[in-house]
Amino acid sequence: MGEEFVIQMKGITKVYPNGTVANQDVNFDVKKGEIHALMGENGAGKSTLMKMLFGLEQPTSGEILVNGEPVNLSSPTVAISHGIGMVHQHFMLVPSLTVAENMVLGMVPKKSGMLIDYKKAVALTEEYSKKFNLPVEANARVADIPVGMKQKVEILKALVRGAKILILDEPTAVLTTQETAELFVELENLKKQGYTMIFISHKLNEIMEITDRMTILRGGRSMGIYNTKDVTPEEISRLMVGRDVVLKVEKEPAQPGEEVLRVRDLEYINEWGKKMLDKVSLSVRKGEILGIAGVEGNGQKELVDMLFGFNTPNAGSVKVSGEEILGLNQREIRERHISLVPEDRMLYGIAATASIEENLISDRTANKELNKGILFNMSEIHKMSDQLVKDYTVLCKSAGQTIGSLSGGNIQKVVVAREFSNDPVLIIADQPTRGIDVGATEFIRKKLVELSRSGIAVLLVSADLNEVMELSDSLIIMCGGRIAAYFEDTRDLSDELMGKYMLGIEQQTPEEIRRVCHE
């Protein structure tokens, strides 16, 4: 293997217009013909760094060299002309077109100057498919082919465009174990033919298996470049997982009461046949906060979806206060006083062009106090929303203001105000402070603790280690759709230990994990 660098990124800093510093003085280089891992937790800056390399974003400062030449990657077209291709995590394919048609999008072979030469497109697809040993069906519609093949199409698409360097953004996130193994063989193949690959992932075993070197990012900074064979999984986990700023939240020890949420043996296999939840059992009691930590995509989202009726599991049961809630719709779930702070607040949490007030009443429009006969009792609605705006210190001119014009933190305060104020017995808080300012974060965390101490059961799902460790009375770690560990007390937990469980290096015994059921 030659020692020449095909990519060098020097002193890259990226500040987004909203002030987020996504990358700070990052150095990154890739040698010709290697598979280079880019590792880091969610929000560590991996995607931003790669977006800059693919021309989707421009660095605020720093320079990028391709084959030793400084380049200005102003758009993906420029990046492709320098031989850089990207395989996106969410496939950028047109589902209604065939594989061959997708393959030649934007570079269509023409017949007599006008017509699309479809035969040529198929021939080209088959030629590349054979050459790189990536079997695809050229005539099948993309909508009809399995995920694994879609990915091959994406890779081929990049290769057809002359890419010598492939950026693979979490390529295994959507694949089953078998498809992953297949992909690795194909990647090894490409490597032998002299292609260079950048492999974004946070799955340790995959990294150890396939990559030559790695760069670890944490909080937007580079933690160094390492040869894969020289580092142990433990070291990687320590470098990747760690806390920077610590917001302390004062809380008294929990005095758990009776069981509120009881989840038993929940199993879910997603539409692509991947097992996302594997015999998950847990209990949350009155007055305690149970945290769920873990790298995103390890079943947390699926678990929350099951609990709030967005999806149905293949097996298992979910009871709240002794009553089965699986199969209920959101209205019936809310009638049982279950609240959800949704992960995606813009999609589920709010109606952006409606007023703050209209967003505050969405779960209680049928309440007697807010209605006078068939009409709304507007004075009661104004009174209630003004009170909530005041109690939750939502920064706005009035409750009549459009919610979409508020900052992220204030939007989340509105969501939280609604979810916390309807007399809940169970609050599911999914990433409650993601992407919002420090002030709002602190406020929401204090509120969660306060509510739990008043006797409400809280299930907190968060990819933010600080948050789960500071807020939770006890916590579980999810990895690969299973509970990897349960800690009854979060006080003497170290980041290092958590990292090991989060990345699947260690796993507690079933007996230890079973303690979360409090039986």
Add this chain to the structure above:
Amino acid sequence: MNKKNDVSGMSRKNSIKFSVIRALAALAIALAVAFILIFVSAEGANFSEKMSASLKALREMLVSPLFRKNGTFSVKSFTDVLAQMIPIMFTGLATCIMFSANQFNLGAEGGIMLGAFVTALVAVYWHIPGPMLIVVAIVMGALATGLMMLIPAVLKAKLGVSEMVNSLMLNYVIMYMINYLMNTYLADTSKGVTQTQPFQANAIMPQLVSNGSRLSWGFVIAIIMVILCWFFMYRTRWGYGIRMTGINQPFVMYSGMNVAMIIILCQVLGGILAGMGGGIEMLGRYSVYNWIQQPQYGWTGITVAILAGNNPIYVPLAAFFMAYLTKGCTLMSTNANVPSQLISIIQAVIFLFFAAHQFLAGYRQKLVVKSAQEELAQKEAAERSGEK
């Protein structure tokens, strides 16, 4: 014009001022374009002849709908325009409610036709004494159309079938079904054209004025419906559900409202309103049913709803604008020799600029949001430094 504007940013006074200026600007540009088109097609040997012909045409369009040749205000012309507003207020309201929930149901056209037809049948064949006949006939027309809308509504709510395609096709199904029934069973064979037997005498709606404008009490009912619809949309939980569904459907589901019910409700209500409009139009202005072609009120209703920004309270304004424009264009075509094809183009140009005025409203909204955010950020920063 748009209520959204005064909630964020500017004071109410400024907001109204801005809206008026913007509307006038849009109209001015539209008229300028129209004038150029008229001028190009105008007859005349030289520039000044063409110019005077064009000005005459423009005067016909802008002034003649309400004023006589000598410049005095004509009450008859005014009541004519008001009468023309009645059916398009109903189809406009129907479309407002359906579009508010993001349901692009285009069935108001078939709806007003079916409502008119059913009402007419009751008015011909059911022997109910006194003015009760009017009420029963209109209610039957409205109910029939409400039921008709169940087809696209239920298919959308339960199977996800596009309500747009469905309702569009339904318009033609309704039209041809009515034509079939008319030609086969119902037509008055003693007449040379396809029409029903005459309505019973007590089925004719009383008129507001007796100058021949055929401005019936239906106008008052339409205004009452405007107010009721506004209350329904902005002061009841069902209207709230409809509006929120239009903004963000997943949010409505997550909040525990019944999305399927809302999707069905808004379309059935739209059907009832359109059907009611058809019935009132029939009994207010006709003495027999003779619609064998689509009356076009449904399509105009869509325009009305778009101009009104889906807010019922602005429907009378938008309907007045459309009725005035239609009448002006007709007068221009008959009195000023402007070719009728050009009339359609001019109407479209004017509408386009008014629609653009709505887009401008969106742009302005963004500007206001931006300034509000900046302001809030400053406030926030000030508070934070105050805390320290």
